Amino acid sequence: MLEIADIHAGYGQMTVLRGIDMQIGAGEVVALLGSNGVGKTTLNNVVCGFIRPTAGEVRWKGQRLTGLPPREIVALGIAQVPEGRRIFPNLSVAENLELGAFRRAGARKRQNFDRICAIFPRLSERLDQVAGTLSGGEQQMLAIGRGMMSEPELLILDEPSLGLSPLLVEEMFALIGRINAEGVAVLLVEQNVMQSLTVAERAYVLEQGRIAMEGPAADLLADPKLRQAYLGL
Numbered sequence: 001m002l003e004i005a006d007i008h009a010g011y012g013q014m015t016v017l018r019g020i021d022m023q024i025g026a027g028e029v030v031a032l033l034g035s036n037g038v039g040k041t042t043l044n045n046v047v048c049g050f051i052r053p054t055a056g057e058v059r060w061k062g063q064r065l066t067g068l069p070p071r072e073i074v075a076l077g078i079a080q081v082p083e084g085r086r087i088f089p090n091l092s093v094a095e096n097l098e099l100g101a102f103r104r105a106g107a108r109k110r111q112n113f114d115r116i117c118a119i120f121p122r123l124s125e126r127l128d129q130v131a132g133t134l135s136g137g138e139q140q141m142l143a144i145g146r147g148m149m150s151e152p153e154l155l156i157l158d159e160p161s162l163g164l165s166p167l168l169v170e171e172m173f174a175l176i177g178r179i180n181a182e183g184v185a186v187l188l189v190e191q192n193v194m195q196s197l198t199v200a201e202r203a204y205v206l207e208q209g210r211i212a213m214e215g216p217a218a219d220l221l222a223d224p225k226l227r228q229a230y231l232g233l
């Protein structure tokens with residue numbers, strides 16, 4: 001469904017991505033793993049149209065995405081939840097969710113709103129609360145709920161577990177499972193290797209601008225090189 005083919009990208013003179021190839025199938029959960037600063041967010045921003053690659057292309061169902069503006073990419077069914085929970089703090093939970101559905105109107109929007117409330121019971125109990133007063137974990141859920149309001153076929157989550165307590169991290173990964181059970185493919189950009197490989201079917205490990213390892217999550221979890229480098233085992 002999503003094909004990333006030989007992507008090179010960077011900032012000015014600095015090259016960050018040096019030929020990335022990745023694929024995500026319909027309904028799959030795929031993890032993109034790697035240490036701080038290896039270029040995970042950069043790749044994510046290339047897919048979503050915020051950064052133009054210097055070479056290579058991204059295709060979605062065979063259509064070239066490279067060069068399209070971000071809003072057209074959202075309209076085609078790809079939603080991104082950026083790192084750092086960018087919600088509107090002065091608006092209510094319900095208003096934040098409604099802003100995610102800017103492309104939809106009427107009954108369809110209502111239906112989708114109810115669907116999101118069912119997936120995120122914590123949010124549905126707090127629809128009138130001002131979003132800035134939510135806990136960190138609730139704000140993260142709101143950011144994901146807002147992404148889901150555009151009815152994506154692929155949801156890209158950039159470090160959703162960052163800064164959450166262990167219990168909330170568990171809840172967050174369970175939530176990813178529920179979203180996927182609705183038929184939505186998920187690209188999970190994470191540093192939390194163990195949890196990500198438990199929820200994902202396949203994973204890619206980014207090192208020095210290249211894919212250093214890839215394969216089924218179970219194989220990577222058993223790989224001594226990965227266990228030593230990323231799990232300290």
Ligand SMILES: Nc1ncnc2c1ncn2[C@@H]1O[C@H](COP(=O)(O)OP(=O)(O)OP(=O)(O)O)[C@@H](O)[C@H]1O
Pocket residue numbers: 011016034035036037038039040041042043191
């Ligand atoms: N706007 C920018 N201008 C210049 N350099 C940037 C910019 N954004 C990111 N970089 C640099 O590009 C490299 C890759 O950054 P990126 O955010 O993609 O990494 P990451 O793997 O997502 O890291 P993290 O896990 O810490 O979020 C880093 O060296 C970073 O400093």
